[in-house]
Amino acid sequence: MNNISVRPLLPSDADSTADIFLRAIREVAAKDYSPGQINAWAQIDDRATWANRRASRAAWIAELEYKAVGFTDLVLDGYIDMMFVHPEYQGLGVASLLLEQVEQKARELGLNRIHTKASITARPFFERRGFRVLKSQQVKKRGETLSNFIMNKGLVA
Numbered sequence: 001m002n003n004i005s006v007r008p009l010l011p012s013d014a015d016s017t018a019d020i021f022l023r024a025i026r027e028v029a030a031k032d033y034s035p036g037q038i039n040a041w042a043q044i045d046d047r048a049t050w051a052n053r054r055a056s057r058a059a060w061i062a063e064l065e066y067k068a069v070g071f072t073d074l075v076l077d078g079y080i081d082m083m084f085v086h087p088e089y090q091g092l093g094v095a096s097l098l099l100e101q102v103e104q105k106a107r108e109l110g111l112n113r114i115h116t117k118a119s120i121t122a123r124p125f126f127e128r129r130g131f132r133v134l135k136s137q138q139v140k141k142r143g144e145t146l147s148n149f150i151m152n153k154g155l156v157a
């Protein structure tokens with residue numbers, strides 16, 4: 001779909017990102033994790049902390065006709081903390097466009113590698129875009145244990 005655009009995230013995007021985060025977990029990642037795990041993951045304890053964290057690093061929103069359909073970010077050491085796409089806009093290339101933006105920024109910062117902790121759901125997407133799994137791990141979230149994968153990708157200059 002070629003009408004998707006990507007722009008830097010603004011403070012006013014906090015509610016849209018929260019909505020996409022919660023819905024992507026509850027409606028998409030739910031196929032790969034148990035209801036208890038999904039419930040533990042799909043929580044935002046404090047909206048102000050959420051908004052501050054989104055604003056604290058480079059981050060981007062994907063839009064389709066002015067509607068927010070996905071978001072991502074890049075922490076200065078090359079870490080992608082967030083990659084979430086709205087459930088109704090899956091499989092349209094939204095995450096791929098967001099990742100292109102991340103890679104461009106990483107190159108500008110002189111990074112030669114980016115990395116993430118991918119969910120079971122996101123692993124095939126990252127593999128398709130050149131990441132490889134370094135190891136699988138178990139993380140604790142609100143009393144539940146969830147599997148994810150430490151993945152990275154080298155960037156050619």
Ligand SMILES: CC(C)(COP(=O)(O)OP(=O)(O)OC[C@H]1O[C@@H](n2cnc3c(N)ncnc32)[C@H](O)[C@@H]1OP(=O)(O)O)[C@@H](O)C(=O)NCCC(=O)NCCS
Pocket residue numbers: 024025028029082083084085086089090091092093094095096097117118119121122123124125126128129
């Ligand atoms: C993972 C996620 C971000 C992918 O977003 P998306 O916009 O649907 O991805 P794209 O449309 O850009 O897909 C790019 C490629 O990856 C492939 N891909 C994406 N998800 C896939 C899956 N679950 N299984 C197999 N392939 C997948 C696509 O087929 C596509 O391949 P192509 O280039 O050959 O067409 C999205 O599914 C999501 O939000 N998942 C739930 C939340 C989540 O787990 N986020 C990650 C937290 S670490």
